[in-house]
Amino acid sequence: MSLRWKITATITVVSVLVAVALSVIVHFAFAYRLADEAREVQQERIDLVMREFSRTGQPSLGGTLDDPDLPRDLRAAVEDGQKATLIEDTADGSYVWAAEPVGDGRILSLRDSYQGRLDSLASLDRVLVAGAAAVVMAGAGSGVLIGASLSKRLRRAASAAGRVADGDRSARVSAAIGGRSRDEAAELAQAIDAMADALQARLEAERRVTADIAHELRTPLTGLTTAAELLPPGRPSELVRDRVGALRALVEDVLEVARLDTDNERAELSEVALAEFTARRVSAYGPGVEVRVVADAVLETDPRRLERILVNLVANAVRHGAPPVLVEIDGPRISVRDHGPGFPETVLHDGPIRFRMGPGQTGGHGLGLTIALGQARVLGARLEFANPPGGGALATLDLALKPSGTI
Structure with missing residues (x-):
């Protein structure tokens, strides 16, 4: 009730x-x-x-x-x-x-x-x-009116709080509920707005620190990469170059996450034939991964961001799952399925968390799925994670939604 x-x-x-x-x-x-x-x-x-x-x-x-x-x-x-x-x-x-x-x-x-x-x-x-x-x-009628008014204000507050949680920085609960009354609902709205402002300020500070650190690491990494290339051939040199490459990729991922956190990213749209586009990217980044086309679709999206999502999902399935790995295109919906242990419960309930790996997972930093989810948000797509009944992990990208921004 x-x-x-x-x-x-x-x-x-x-x-x-x-x-x-x-x-x-x-x-x-x-x-x-x-x-x-x-x-x-x-x-x-x-x-x-x-x-x-x-x-x-x-x-x-x-x-x-x-x-x-x-x-x-x-x-x-x-x-x-x-x-x-x-x-x-x-x-x-x-x-x-x-x-x-x-x-x-x-x-x-x-x-x-x-x-x-x-x-x-x-x-x-x-x-x-x-x-x-x-x-x-009269009492029942006044109850309906009072309850409807309060319920309407609380629903508006919940909707505005949901937009705040989704990253809408312009959303304010006080403005959403309206009215001039200074009742408990207005006090609750002001408290939520104050909490949202404080959290936004803290997140923005953390994002700036992360971006500054990653940006400052670029210069010494460039020099380190050049120095590694000058090392004489041999196993030690290969190990140094491998670690330098991994560190460079980590810094680039951190910078990308920091950019996605700003909500200023915009999609550059162009027409893409999903079946052909997906098959080419998957064959380049995931050899041995099967691509199945149920129904092709041509739609406007950002090819660079879509490629980033596909690469991260396939890499996650190959690295942490088990074969066979299947990529299926069904109209505007792309799914990546493996037959490994499945996604951790934290990913299913709370979504991917940066720098946090599931039990028994190694060889990554927990940024791949975070970046894929952020890029999907820029495209206005929906990325969902599930563990199907047959076992394994299933990531589904639905591109049928409207992009959040274009240039």
């Missing part, structure tokens, strides 16, 4: 309880008042009847001497020498009684109908039911 309906249900329940409580209180208060008034009137009348009886010796004004229908409880009270009144409900109606002893064990009584007052009480009950229904309807 959404917050909107929870608020509506709560307000409705409270309205029902309040309406019922007030109706019950008013009903019984009015019923007691009617009974008290009827008893007072009947006492005054029995006093008049008693005075006339004392003067004439005969009952008058509707009074009855030793009425056989006198209720037992009333008779018992009068026989104790007390003047008493009683409201009696019978099969043929309700009556109010008054009785007083006149001596020699005789009782003078007076009976009047109580039905008129009960009719008044019934009329009041109908009014109370109608009023309670109106209160409940």
